[in-house]
C-alpha cells in the first residue's frame with residue numbers, strides 16, 4: 356500500500372510545512388524563531404567542553420602552563436555556564452509559549468468552526484476531523500505544533516554536524532607514516548570505506564525504523580480519534596451534564612452508558628495504546644542497538660589511529676565525542692527530516708478542516724433596510740437536511756414585508772423551524788432561493804445580513820455568565836437598556852430580587868453563587884436578549900412554550916409594545932395567539948397549505964387551520980370541563 360507521505364512530492368511536502376509555519380506565526384508570533392535560537396544553543400554548548408577537554412589534556416601532557424590551563428578551564432566552565440543560562444531563559448519563554456499555543460490553536464479551530472457553514476457542524480465527518488486534529492496534537496504529538504519541534508531538531512542537528520566535522524576532520528584525515536600492520540590498516544582506503552559504509556547503513560536503518568514507526572502510529576491514532584470522541588462524549592459530557600443528569604438517575608442509564616463506553620470506547624482505546632506502546636518499544640530498542648553498533652565502529656577507528664600514533668591522546672576523547680556526535684547528528688537530522696515529512700499526514704487533516712468551504716460567507720453586499728419598506732421572499736424553496744432522503748420543505752413561496760406580523764403554525768415536524776433556519780442562513784435552499792429586496796440573500800455579507808435578525812430559537816442556549824452579559828452579549832453593556840429589555844420580557848422583577856441583579860451569574864457551572872433558573876425564566880432572558888439586540892426583524896420560535904399561562908398572556912398582550920414597528924415572524928402552537936397577525940402560514944408536510952388571516956382561514960372548514968383550531972378548542976373545552984368536574 357502506498358502511504359500518503361509517499362504520494363506527496365517533496366515540493367508539496369515543503370508547501371505543507373511552509374503553510375504550517377505561517378499558521379504558527381499567526382497563532383504565536385516568535386515561537387518558531389525562539390525555538391530555533393534555543394536549538395542553536397543546544398547544538399553549540401556540548402562542543403565547548405568537547406573541544407576544550409582535548410586542549411586541556413594536551414596542555415597537561417605538554418607544557419603544563421598553569422596560567423594557560425586556568426584560562427582553558429575558565430573558558431570551558433564560563434562558556435558552558437553562559438550558554439546554559441541563556442538557553443534556560445529561552446527555554447522558559449518557550450515553555451510559556453508552548454502552554455499558550457494549545458489554547459490559541461483551540462481558538463484558531465474555534466474561529467473556523469464558528470465561520471464554517473452551519474450544515475457542516477452537523478456533519479459527523481466534520482466533527483470527527485476536528486477530533487482527530489486535537490487528538491493527534493495531544494496524544495500523538497502530530498500536527499502544526501510538531502513542525503516547531505522538527506525544525507528546531509533539524510537546525511540543531513545541522514549545526515551539530517557542521518561543528519563535529521570541523522572538530523573531527525583533523526583526526527579523520529590524519530595519516531601515519533606509511534607502514535604495515537595497524538598503521539597500514541588505518542591508512543587503507545578500504546578501512547575508511549568500510550567504516551563509512553557501516554555508519555551509513557546504521558543511519559539508514561534508524562531513519563527507516565523511525566519512518567515506519569511514525570506511519571504505523573498515524574494509522575493507529577486515526578482509529579483512536581473516533582473512539583476517544585465517544586468516550587469523551589459519554590463520560591465527560593453526558594454523565595456530567597446536569598440536564599442529562601435527571602434522565603441518568605430516573606432511568607438508571609449509568610450502567611448502560613458505562614457498559615457501552617467500555618465495549619465501544621475503553622477496550623478499543625486500550626488496543627490503540629497497547630499498539631503505540633509496542634511500536635515505540637520496538638523502535639527504541641532497535642535504535643539503541645544501532646547506536647551501540649555505531650559507537651563500536653568509532654571506537655575501533657579512533658583506537659587504531661591512537662595505537663598507530665596518528666592522533667594525540669587529547670584528540671582521542673575529542674575525536675571520539677565529535678565523531679559520535681557527528682554520526683548521531685546525521686542520524687537525528689535524517690530522522691527529523693523523515694518525521695517532518697510524516698507529520699504532513701497530520702497537517703493534511705488540519706488543512707482539510709480549515710479549507711472546508713464557507714459558502715455562506717461569500718456574499719459581500721450590505722443590506723439596506725430603509726424606512727420606505729423592504730421585502731423578504733421565498734421563491735419555490737425546497738430543502739432536505741444533509742444525508743436525509745425526505746424533504747423538510749417543499750416548494751415554499753411566501754412574502755414577508757416590513758412592519759408585518761406573520762405567524763407560522765402547523766403540526767410537529769411540518770417544517771416551521773426549518774423555514775426559520777433557511778431565513779437566518781443557517782442552511783441554503785436545495786432548490787429555489789430567498790431574496791431580500793429582490794436580491795438573493797446569499798449575495799449579502801453574512802454578518803451584516805444576520806445582524807438584521809433578533810431570534811429566539813426553540814432550543815436557545817444561555818451562557819453561565821451574568822444576566823447582563825447574557826442579554827447584551829457583551830461584557831460592556833448599557834445597563835438601562837438591559838433593564839428595559841428584561842422589563843419587556845417580563846423578568847425584571849425576578850432579576851431585581853437577585854443579590855447581584857443583572858450582575859448575577861446564572862447556573863452553577865463556574866460560580867458558587869450562580870442562580871439556577873427555571874425553563875420559563877430562561878426563555879424570558881432569551882427573549883430579553885432578542886429585544887436588546889434591537890434588530891429590525893424579530894423571529895420567535897415558540898416564544899412561550901416554557902411559560903406559565905400568566906406569563907404567556909403577558910408576553911402576547913405586550914407583544915406589540917415589545918416588537919414596536921419591527922417585522923415579526925413567530926411560530927406558535929397556541930393558535931389563539933396568532934389572531935392579531937397580518938398573515939398566518941399553515942404548514943403541513945413541509946408545504947404551506949394555507950395562507951391568510953385568522954378570520955379568513957377559519958371560514959374554510961375543510962382547511963388545515965380550521966382542523967387545528969377546532970382540535971385545540973375542543974381540547975381546551977374538554978380540559979376545562981374536566982377541571983370543573985373535579986372541582
Ligand SMILES: Nc1ncnc2c1ncn2[C@@H]1O[C@H](COP(=O)(O)OP(=O)(O)OP(=O)(O)O)[C@@H](O)[C@H]1O
Nearest residue numbers: 477740743747765766767768769770771772773774
Ligand atoms: N438537523 C436536522 N437533521 C435532519 N432532519 C431534521 C433536522 N431538523 C429537523 N429535521 C427534520 O425536518 C423535518 C421538519 O422539522 P422542523 O423542526 O422544521 O419541524 P417543526 O414544524 O418546527 O416541528 P416542531 O413543531 O416539532 O418544532 C422533521 O421531519 C424533522 O425530523
